[in-house]
Amino acid sequence: MDYPQILAPVLTFLQCPTPQAWIDKARDPQHLPLLLTDHLVCELKAAQTAMLLVRKYVADKEGADALLAWLHPYEAFAFRAGPEPDFIALQKQIGKSVMPQTDDPWGRKLIDSMVLLIKEELHHFWQVREIMQAREIPYVKITASRYAKGMLSKVRTHEPLTLIDKLICGAYIEARSCERFAALAPHQDEELKKFYLSLLRSEARHYQDYLALAQQVSEEDITPRVKLFGEVEAELISTPDEEFRFHSGVPV
Template sequence: MSHMSPDIAQLLEPIHAFLPCATPQAWIEKAKAPEQLPVLLRDHMVCELKAAQSAMLLIRRYAVDEASGQALLAWLKPYEDYTYRLVGDWRALADHNKLNKRMVPKSDRPYSQELIDKMVMLIKEELHHFYQVLEITQELGIEYDKLTSSRYARGLLTHVRTYEPAALIDKLICGAYIEARSCERFAAIAPHVDERLGQFYISLLRSEARHYQDYLTLAQQIAGEDISERIAFFANIEAELIKSPDGDFKFHSGMPV
């Protein structure tokens, strides 16, 4: 990306250092094709919602009381209704990006407050980006339609350990890889789409560049010990998902077949 500004290059440096491999050129070539734009944008929109859902599940499972959990569910419900059930008017979502209740942390979890703070902030950003992608698809005359999810997140999460706190630590590491890969792909395709969309992807990269570090910091804090072995374990799985042949072209898909 020759015309990348120095500040973007600086944001990408740690992301590239963290990710085990770069996006294959074959994926970028396919992503450049105009006929792939509808599926890329639809999938990207769903990815933003899934990122918000993952953060919400972490807060509900590990950090808050029942009433706070219900408030989180209510916050995301209109977005989920629209995305998975095609129910509701998408424009109304603009007024819905607020959490109407203070989260009450579980007293027996020392990390609860930090998990809540980081994840609520992340949910707000992801839902805002979800709406922005939706706006762009409407502008471009791309109708939203439901689509199946790619193998990527599932391929990572399959390897999460089944006991605590190991499961939480693994989920946070997976979250870090998903966020970092998203940012790397924003940068990879930004120069190849029209200027408005390219600038949008760069703006997303700016606001989401620290998300993967938030996940890693939490994982490290909760583990209370070195987690580099676990990070390396998931790096191998992530690289395999990105570099192996994948017949389903999506935002996080592997090597196009």
């Protein structure tokens, strides 16, 4: 697999690389349980974001409810301290439920890319969980970083601008995840290194899907909004951050 080729557009899109101080802290094995836990939750939140977009913007009640039911056991476990479901059995069910339908071409594209994204994020969720279990890292609820909140606070409050901005935020979160996996990989043991590198291709595609959807729904060129969110994102990444998480800024 040609990693530099996958990474090149991601690095151009992001306005700053991950600070060395974050990499130094993240590579310290004592922070691995925290990092894996946050990574696990981020995978679920990525799936949840995609699910909520389809539910909100594609008016098909039955299909939307099926998506909600799909994520429910994962959410109950991760956010409400529910019992750990049989994730292997859940993985097998994926794709068998009713998927949302629409006649609108843009809606169709949203459903297709978001359903694929949800499948992939839930698969990543399970992969992280498996690694945690093998290393006897228990799942403990942790607080979210300022990162996503910081970007979403700049989302405009009327449609379709809200949707456009949310899609651009999605693109940045996916692109940063991709960049961080690549930055972390060289400092890990063989198993984790392989795992992080295996995530690059899908996360790079997710960022491009979000960006393409944003441009398709917008009547204007989205470049100025992309630039603005790029600045906000780079600020969150390159300024001191009290909390250490997968998407946090410079550790203090």
